[in-house]
Amino acid sequence: MTTLPFLPYGRQEIDEADIAAVTEVLRGDWLTCGPAVTRFEEALTARVDAPHAIACSSGTAALHLAALELELGPGDAVVVPSVTFLATANAARFVGAEVIFADVDPATGLMGASHLEEALARVPAGLRPKALFLVHLAGRICPELPQLRAMATAHGMVVVEDACHALGSAMIFPTGEKTRAGDCQYSEMTVFSFHPVKTVAMGEGGALTTRSSDRHRRLTRLRAHGMTRDPADWFFPDQGLAPDGQPNPWYYEMPELGFNYRASDIHCALGASQLAKLEAFARKRVELAQNYDRLLAPFFPSVQTPEPHPGCEAAWHLYVIRVDFAVLGIPRAGFMARLRERGVGSQVHYLPLHLQPYYHQRYGDLCLPGAETWYARCLSLPLYPGLSAADQERVAEAVGSALA
């Protein structure tokens, strides 16, 4: 028997154009702080319909920069859905703010307005709710985004979208209003990651988008040590300006503490080359998800395919099936092992953050039944543009045999 290649749950799709784009940077003058960074940022603004983008070293760095820009700190509370990657909540802790974990819909893993209301009722006395870090899990835009924005605003909170899963997704809400992930119509900033399992790869990389030119300027400064070479920002223009009124060539100021969260030209060249294929990647992900829906339908009700998501053109980042392992009497680890025996990778997205030891020690026992139900049942199957129809059939067969 020939062994078939292992199918991971996600992976990058690199072609010769990507390799050529990176090679061109390596042969050029700028490995970092050069024109490829601006080109990538311009390409991203065009793709997501936002006026400003700031490339940075990871999605986690982008979340940290958002928390810094909002001046979150001790005494502030940030509402975060419990079903997300660690970094969404950790960013609040980086700046000393506290996290209030919100529950999610057990069928989609998404947070809605009722979950925000319930989370706000749990904010301890003495903490000020300042921000909502919302997550568009698996590539679906939260259907109640407009209501969540309105509720957050009514409570004096700012919304940041963690769209690390949702690059390329768009949504028409029941009210007829439209949004594209990253356009910041319902938020102050949107965060993306370009880790290789995400829809567009940079190796390591991230970005923020915003509609505010002030936030853009400040985020750019925070990304690079808090430094500014712009005379308009200087405290001591008499030191920075030469007698002819021109800026002194060596001079810069650091009005506040920043980080080195830059993305290099090498990474940005890869990112820009990948972004040129975003529409094709997104289309392929939609097609693959539809194909899985069809291939896995015979296993219903043991296997539940993703709920339909009306109005959303989801550039699926993950294809998550739900299996009631407890009712079926099959441990999930055993199910995953049987898939693996057939060369099929799978993963759990995510272990709810309120159950992580760090957060459990800090906030104690929390009961978030939607998040816990989602966690108990979810399993992500391989999804990436290089997956073939034959690969998908192999995945479906493996699921069938793991159920048997």
Ligand SMILES: *Cc1c(COP(=O)(O)O)cnc(C)c1O
């Ligand atoms: C990947 C991811 C991040 C972190 O991005 P990195 O680029 O890996 O730092 C944050 N939030 C979510 C939802 C993610 O999926």
